[in-house]
Amino acid sequence: MLNPCDPGFVAGLARLVSEGTLSAPEPRHLEEPRGSWQGQAGALARPRTTAEVAAIIRACAAARVGVVPYGGGTGLVGGQIMTAGPVPLLVSLERMAALRGVWPEENALVVEAGMVLSDVQAEAAKVGRLFPLSLASEGSCRIGGNLAANAGGTAVLRYGNMRDLCLGLEAVLPDGNIFNGLTRLRKDNAGYDLRHLLIGSEGTLGVITAASLRLFPRPAARIVAMLAVPSPAAALDLLALCGERAAGLVSAFELIHRMGFDFLAEAGFDLRPPFDPVPDWLVLLELALPSGLEPEVTMAGLYAAGAAAGLVTDGVIATSEFQAGQLWALRETIPLANRKVGAVSSHDISLPLSAIAGFVEQAPAAIAGLGAFRVNCFGHLGDGNLHWNVFPEKGHRKAEHEAVRDRVKAVVHDLVHSLGGSVAAEHGVGRLKVADLARYGDPGKLAAMRAIKAALDPAGIMNPGAVLG
The missing domain is CATH 3.30.70.2740 (Alpha-Beta Plaits)
Structure with missing residues (x-):
C-alpha cells in the first residue's frame, strides 16, 4: 500500500534537496494532450542534478510514496497522468537539460534527460551531424520521455526507434541507486543490458537522467514527394520498389488517406493538398541522399518506375525546402485536426x-x-x-x-x-492500454515483466498504475 505525498512528506523532502526544487504542480503537469484524464499530485519536484533525483527517489522508497516521472507531457496514453490512488510526487527533469559532451568523430553525444528533442537535433547540427528522431511534438517533448516510451516517429524506417539510437543511459533506480551506464560503446556484452530494460519501461523501473545518443552523417540533400497510389497494397509494392532502387536512401514513407485532408479543412486549417480532387490514398516519400546523387533525378526515376508498374497514378515532387515543408505540414497537422474533429x-x-x-x-x-x-x-x-x-x-x-x-x-x-x-x-501502454496488455500480451512475457517489476521496485512506487496496472 502506497502513502500519499502529503505536506509532512514534502516538508521532510525539502530538507534533502536544494531550495526551489519543490513546488505545487502547475495545471500543465496535470493535463494530457487529448484531455482524457485529469491528474493529481501532492507536489512537483524539479531537481537539478542526478544526485538530487537519487535523494528524492530514496525518500519516496523509504516512505512508500508513489513517483510519476514527467517529461514534456506529450504522451498520448496517460503514462504521465495518475488520476486515482494516494497522491504521488511528480518528478520533472526540465531543469536537467544540459549537453554533457559531444564526440562528432564517434558520432555520439551525451545529454541530460530534460533536453527538448529539437534542442538535441540542434546540438547535433552544430557539429555537422544528424540526430534523426523526428516527431510532431519535437519542440516540446524531452529526450527522457522519448526513451521511456521508445519513441518512433517518421524516420524509423531508416534509423530505427529510440532504442536503436541510444548507446547508454544514466538512471536512478527505484531504491535510489544510480545506474551509471553512459557508455559510448557500440559493443559491450558485459552482462545484462539494463539500457534496453529501461527504454520503453515508461517510468515504471526508474527515472532516466541522461543518455548517450547515436549521431549520423548529415545527408547532402533531401527531396520530398507526395504520390497518389491506387491502394495500400500498391503503396506496399511501391515501398518494396523503393527498397530495390534506392536502398538505404528512404528516410520516410508515410501512408495518408484522403479523410485526413477532409479533416484539415473541417477543422479550419489553411493547408491545401496539391491535388484536386484528392485521391483516396497518398504516400509521402522522403529521400535523404549523400553527395554525388542528384535528388530530382533520383526521385523522378522512382516516380517513373512506380508509374510504369501501375503503383503511382499522380504525384508532386517538391522543388524547394519550402515546398518540402508544406508537404510535411499536411502530414504533421492531421493529428491536430483529428483532435478538433x-x-x-x-x-x-x-x-x-x-x-x-x-x-x-x-x-x-x-x-x-x-x-x-x-x-x-x-x-x-x-x-x-x-x-x-x-x-x-x-x-x-x-x-x-x-x-x-x-x-x-x-x-x-x-x-x-x-x-x-x-x-x-x-505510443506505448501508459494507463490507457493496461487492460489491452493484459488481454493480448503473451502470458510468459507478462509473468517475466511482473517478476522484473517486483525485483526492482518491490514497493511499487514507480509510476503506479502504468503499464502493468
Missing part, C-alpha cells in the same frame, strides 16, 4: 507489412454494425505502424457513440491481434 476511438497499431492491406480492407466492415463512422487511416507504412482512428459522421459528435466506444476498440484490437500485430505501437 473528436475521435470515437483512436488506435496506434502495428502490423506485419504483408497484413496491412488486409486489415485496412477488413476493419471498416468489422465495426460497421456498431454505428455510422468515418475512418482516418494514416501512419508510418515503412515500419508497419498505422494510426487507424474512428470518428462520428460529419454533423455528429463523439459523445453520441460513447456507449459503443469500448466495443469499437475491442473489435479493432481483436482484428489486429488476430493478424499478428500489436495494439501498442509507438
Whole structure:
C-alpha cells in the first residue's frame, strides 16, 4: 500500500534537496494532450542534478510514496497522468537539460534527460551531424520521455526507434541507486543490458537522467514527394520498389488517406493538398541522399518506375525546402485536426507489412454494425505502424457513440491481434492500454515483466498504475 505525498512528506523532502526544487504542480503537469484524464499530485519536484533525483527517489522508497516521472507531457496514453490512488510526487527533469559532451568523430553525444528533442537535433547540427528522431511534438517533448516510451516517429524506417539510437543511459533506480551506464560503446556484452530494460519501461523501473545518443552523417540533400497510389497494397509494392532502387536512401514513407485532408479543412486549417480532387490514398516519400546523387533525378526515376508498374497514378515532387515543408505540414497537422474533429476511438497499431492491406480492407466492415463512422487511416507504412482512428459522421459528435466506444476498440484490437500485430505501437501502454496488455500480451512475457517489476521496485512506487496496472 502506497502513502500519499502529503505536506509532512514534502516538508521532510525539502530538507534533502536544494531550495526551489519543490513546488505545487502547475495545471500543465496535470493535463494530457487529448484531455482524457485529469491528474493529481501532492507536489512537483524539479531537481537539478542526478544526485538530487537519487535523494528524492530514496525518500519516496523509504516512505512508500508513489513517483510519476514527467517529461514534456506529450504522451498520448496517460503514462504521465495518475488520476486515482494516494497522491504521488511528480518528478520533472526540465531543469536537467544540459549537453554533457559531444564526440562528432564517434558520432555520439551525451545529454541530460530534460533536453527538448529539437534542442538535441540542434546540438547535433552544430557539429555537422544528424540526430534523426523526428516527431510532431519535437519542440516540446524531452529526450527522457522519448526513451521511456521508445519513441518512433517518421524516420524509423531508416534509423530505427529510440532504442536503436541510444548507446547508454544514466538512471536512478527505484531504491535510489544510480545506474551509471553512459557508455559510448557500440559493443559491450558485459552482462545484462539494463539500457534496453529501461527504454520503453515508461517510468515504471526508474527515472532516466541522461543518455548517450547515436549521431549520423548529415545527408547532402533531401527531396520530398507526395504520390497518389491506387491502394495500400500498391503503396506496399511501391515501398518494396523503393527498397530495390534506392536502398538505404528512404528516410520516410508515410501512408495518408484522403479523410485526413477532409479533416484539415473541417477543422479550419489553411493547408491545401496539391491535388484536386484528392485521391483516396497518398504516400509521402522522403529521400535523404549523400553527395554525388542528384535528388530530382533520383526521385523522378522512382516516380517513373512506380508509374510504369501501375503503383503511382499522380504525384508532386517538391522543388524547394519550402515546398518540402508544406508537404510535411499536411502530414504533421492531421493529428491536430483529428483532435478538433473528436475521435470515437483512436488506435496506434502495428502490423506485419504483408497484413496491412488486409486489415485496412477488413476493419471498416468489422465495426460497421456498431454505428455510422468515418475512418482516418494514416501512419508510418515503412515500419508497419498505422494510426487507424474512428470518428462520428460529419454533423455528429463523439459523445453520441460513447456507449459503443469500448466495443469499437475491442473489435479493432481483436482484428489486429488476430493478424499478428500489436495494439501498442509507438505510443506505448501508459494507463490507457493496461487492460489491452493484459488481454493480448503473451502470458510468459507478462509473468517475466511482473517478476522484473517486483525485483526492482518491490514497493511499487514507480509510476503506479502504468503499464502493468
